[in-house]
Amino acid sequence: MYTIGEVAQLVGISTHTLRYYEKENIILPDRNERGERKYTESHLQWLKFVLKLKETQMPITKIREYAYLFTKGENTVIDRLKLLEDHKSSIEIQLKTLGETNKMLEHKITSYKEMILKRGDEAVTGSRRQ
Amino acid sequence: MYTIGEVAQLVGISTHTLRYYEKENIILPDRNERGERKYTESHLQWLKFVLKLKETQMPITKIREYAYLFTKGENTVIDRLKLLEDHKSSIEIQLKTLGETNKMLEHKITSYKEMILKRGDEAVTGSRRQ
DNA sequence: ATAATGGTTAAAGTAAACTCTAAGTCAAGT
DNA sequence: ACTTGACTTAGAGTTTACTTTAACCATTAT
Numbered sequence: 001m002y003t004i005g006e007v008a009q010l011v012g013i014s015t016h017t018l019r020y021y022e023k024e025n026i027i028l029p030d031r032n033e034r035g036e037r038k039y040t041e042s043h044l045q046w047l048k049f050v051l052k053l054k055e056t057q058m059p060i061t062k063i064r065e066y067a068y069l070f071t072k073g074e075n076t077v078i079d080r081l082k083l084l085e086d087h088k089s090s091i092e093i094q095l096k097t098l099g100e101t102n103k104m105l106e107h108k109i110t111s112y113k114e115m116i117l118k119r120g121d122e123a124v125t126g127s128r129r130q
Numbered sequence: 131m132y133t134i135g136e137v138a139q140l141v142g143i144s145t146h147t148l149r150y151y152e153k154e155n156i157i158l159p160d161r162n163e164r165g166e167r168k169y170t171e172s173h174l175q176w177l178k179f180v181l182k183l184k185e186t187q188m189p190i191t192k193i194r195e196y197a198y199l200f201t202k203g204e205n206t207v208i209d210r211l212k213l214l215e216d217h218k219s220s221i222e223i224q225l226k227t228l229g230e231t232n233k234m235l236e237h238k239i240t241s242y243k244e245m246i247l248k249r250g251d252e253a254v255t256g257s258r259r260q
Numbered sequence: 261a262t263a264a265t266g267g268t269t270a271a272a273g274t275a276a277a278c279t280c281t282a283a284g285t286c287a288a289g290t
Numbered sequence: 291a292c293t294t295g296a297c298t299t300a301g302a303g304t305t306t307a308c309t310t311t312a313a314c315c316a317t318t319a320t
Contacts, residue, residue, distance in 0.1 A: 005296065015297090016279055024277095034286070036297055049234075056231045060277065077249070081242040088235045091228050098221050098228070101186045104179075105218045112211040119207070135266065145267090146309055154307095164316070166267055190307065 002039040004029075011047055024060060026050060026067050056091055132169040134159075141177055154190060156180060156197050186221055 008015045021027050022037075027047055029037040039047075053063050066083050069076040138145045151157050152167075157177055159167040169177075183193050196213050199206040 003297080014279075017277085019299095020278060034297080036286095052227070052231045052234065055227050074245075074249070077242055077245050081239060081246065084235050084239050084242065088232065088239065091232050091235070095225065095228050095232070097182070097185050098225050101182045102218065102221050102225070104182060105214050105221070109211060109214050109218065112207055112214065115204075115207050116211065119204070133267080144309080147307085149269090150308060164267080166316095 001030075002044065004037045004039070007039045007044065007047065010044065011051060013051070021047075021050070024064050026060070026064055053087065056087070057094065058087055058090075062087070131160075132174065134167045134169070137169045137174065137177065140174065141181060143181070151177075151180070154194050156190070156194055183217065186217070187224065188217055188220075192217070 002010065004015045004018055008018055018027070018037075022029070027039075027043060027050065029039045029043050032038050050063055050067075053066075054060075062083065066080060069080045069083070132140065134145045134148055138148055148157070148167075152159070157169075157173060157180065159169045159173055162168050180193055180197075183196075184190075192213065196210060199210045199213070
């Protein structure tokens with residue numbers, strides 16, 4: 001069982017954000033006698049999954065939708081499947097764009113490096129002339 | 131030479147967004163006698179590059195910074211190189227996260243499909259019992 | 261002639277995702 | 291006894307990146 005502060009530390013987000021996610025029904029921890037939030041290991045796993053979805057650009061509303069379907073049990077499996085398949089498509093598009101842009105940057109970076117080298121040569125020649 | 135509307139069509143963003151990018155000093159088109167924006171082929175190429183940076187999660191402020199360095203000419207090459215190298219690193223991190231999450235989703239999707247198949251079997255068995 | 265189309269501006273409004281503030285409770289340490 | 295630190299709430303504020311509005315001008319089609 002983790003407190004909100006411990007979870008925040010463990011996953012690298014703020015306690016504010018954790019409370020915000022709760023308000024958005026994305027993660028609903030237990031409470032102790034004093035009304036304080038208590039996160040179990042499985043809450044932590046779920047949270048880590050949520051953060052992976054977030055890092056791969058799934059909007060909070062979609063994540064909330066998935067979380068909601070989860071609470072509704074077995075007969076939402078088809079909907080959950082569709083949601084994950086849609087997100088997988090989105091990831092594949094992102095992979096494509098990132099791959100292309102990575103190549104573009106490689107080229108630009110190479111040509112910048114060449115420019116710097118040539119400018120360096122000139123500087124050296126210049127200094128020799130002095 | 132393209133009008134703002136033509137450029138908007140060509141790259142798939144709104145004229146509003148193009149004016150916003152101009153206000154942010156990201157793209158500064160020419161003007162005709164009537165004060166209307168005129169975009170050249172090279173404006174268009176630059177814009178397409180900007181959109182690739184945006185699609186790969188570079189914030190507008192960074193893009194503006196790169197655009198600013200560009201206008202300052204040759205002696206900003208080292209700074210521009212650094213900026214692009216930093217972005218390349220960011221892209222590589224994204225590629226890693228996306229790849230991992232893609233695999234996770236593959237597993238989840240497979241197990242959801244199995245659940246649906248099994249539930250389907252039961253339904254069939256159930257209907258046969260009637 | 262007039263209405264539609266496409267351009268102009270400055271400025272206000274919006275959506276998403278936090279992030280912070282204020283005002284409070286509670287338990288432990290000095 | 292009192293301060294420190296971690297928790298609580300409701301609600302206000304912030305940032306980013308647009309997006310819309312209002313009020314206007316110029317060209318083209320009916």
